[in-house]
Amino acid sequence: MGKVRQADIARVAGVSQATVSVVLGGNRTGVRLSEQTKLRVLEAAERLGYVPDPVSSRLAATRNNLLGVYTFTPAFPDIADVYYPILAGVEAEAAALGKDLIMFTASSAAPDRIRRTRLADGCLFLGRHVPVDAIADLLAAAFPIVHIGRRTELGGRIPHVGADYVSASAEVITRLARAGHTRVRYLREPDDAPSSGDRERGVRAAAAGAGLSVAVTRTPGPELDAATIARWLADGVTALVVEETDTGAVFQATWRALHEAGVSVPGDVSLAVLGRPPAGTAGPVISGFEVPRRALGRAAVRLLASLVEPGSGEPSPHRLLTCPPVAGETIATVA
Amino acid sequence: MGKVRQADIARVAGVSQATVSVVLGGNRTGVRLSEQTKLRVLEAAERLGYVPDPVSSRLAATRNNLLGVYTFTPAFPDIADVYYPILAGVEAEAAALGKDLIMFTASSAAPDRIRRTRLADGCLFLGRHVPVDAIADLLAAAFPIVHIGRRTELGGRIPHVGADYVSASAEVITRLARAGHTRVRYLREPDDAPSSGDRERGVRAAAAGAGLSVAVTRTPGPELDAATIARWLADGVTALVVEETDTGAVFQATWRALHEAGVSVPGDVSLAVLGRPPAGTAGPVISGFEVPRRALGRAAVRLLASLVEPGSGEPSPHRLLTCPPVAGETIATVA
């Protein structure tokens, strides 16, 4: 079987394996070599069809240009909208940096698969929730990791690249206030991921500043149906603000309920989403903001790369990207 | 930094590194060991938080439960429709088998990145075209590879899992013939990937069998505009058959031209696609067939896994999955 090693080249070129390694490695350590031998080695390597063994290189060099991507749910779920652009950004930036990606598939069968992340030089994490203790282990071992999405666990020591949901959500509320709304119903996810908490903080801060009253409903929970919607409107609510995260479930449920209630948007009630509704949804463009997912992916790779390869200045291990507003057509002015 | 090796465990447990390796490896070679030491080793490993180094394992054992995925274009292009379901299938099956994935990002900057595939136990290839010589090298080295999509290069020696475009395309033509069509215009991609050639063979065979006349246009090429469409209709063409591949460009162009020409479908002309138009396209459901992309991904992983791990019967290295027909609403009956 035609497996060619450096030792084979060495024999042919009449030098030692070490010399071959030095020559093929571009002589980065400044070893003195004559042009003659360099050429002989290169020619022999060419003739024999040498292919470096990446595994061995990694073992010897403790660097392999591999970045891990660990997702806590399948990386390719049925709903493509959320992860896809992030992964696209990750891939693009990784390719630009000459790194390859290892996708660690989180199967419930092997929960300690997370340890395999160490195969890579560093690892990206992606998901609404995070296995804190496993991450803590990696962190303690000084293994470079970056989480995509802000994380507050472990005293904020997890490096991350996230979206600035606080500001973006506040801006949406401000927009509603400027349009004259004073009573708003806010529908959010039931669990407490940082992305949800950030949105709520933005909403509350802006509402307080604008003298606007916000009532929160966690959903699914108390059933979100036509009757509920009707009751809210009767109570004087003029706008709904809906959190939009991974699954799209909250928005879907709201939209359906509005439809069943025969409520027109934005005629009878204004609607804003803290994010974007799933693509392909029919109807008007919903007001809200864009989550710069592709940019998140790129920025995360850049941060991880800089953690793997220190020097050239340590960047801040936390970064928040701004979410550009989407004007949309679903916020009406109130008299 | 707290990197724990087998040697550390050995010291703590008072045994040799070899013993640790044997114990942790499940003693597959039948070394005699007492329960006592086995327990001591396992306990020490647990206490120290041992994590096996996959790189070293691979170097020593030439197996690491890593499958490569090599795409010749970005794996996450703007058009998500084509690769996404395939990758989803790949991921699902890999997770089911307990394997992780390495995505090799093909950047034009480093064309010999393909060599890095050897880091994995085997590699999946994915793309309309293929770098034949690189593949030939891998094949010659007995490195397990599977191409997703039928390949005829290298005398058909490339293992692959593909879709049976021949039969599916023939079935579409047969459907048109049964509906009374006799003159058909066939629009196909300009280049000669196997998937395009297969469709054309299916079309021609079925047309010959049904006594149906088919004229081929490669597009983009002669401009596909309203005037051209009108001319075809004047010539007695009653149906268009459009190839649909990765980009969706051919279908898009055709659909636009039909629209500009003010031609109604299927009122004025029937329309069939050899595949599926991009999701999210408005309008009627186009007649054609489904490409079982997710199943392709799964089958490819299974085949690759069996090549990596021989025994349990060598399966055929070539497999074609059938494409279920989509009835659609764009084939009308001709008097």
Next chain:
DNA sequence: TCAATGGAGTAATACGTATTAGTATGGTCG
């Protein structure tokens, strides 16, 4: 009492590359 047997574990080595300390050779200078 000596060979034979079997149990328990280890020493040695392989895997292929990268790095570093060191050697050998020939020339230069005072």
Next chain:
DNA sequence: CGACCATACTAATACGTATTACTCCATTGA
């Protein structure tokens, strides 16, 4: 003519795990 210095290269070793041949010791049987 020995000290000194480049030059050109190599020996040795590390990386962490897997495998195999081998050693050591305690029984057993005749």
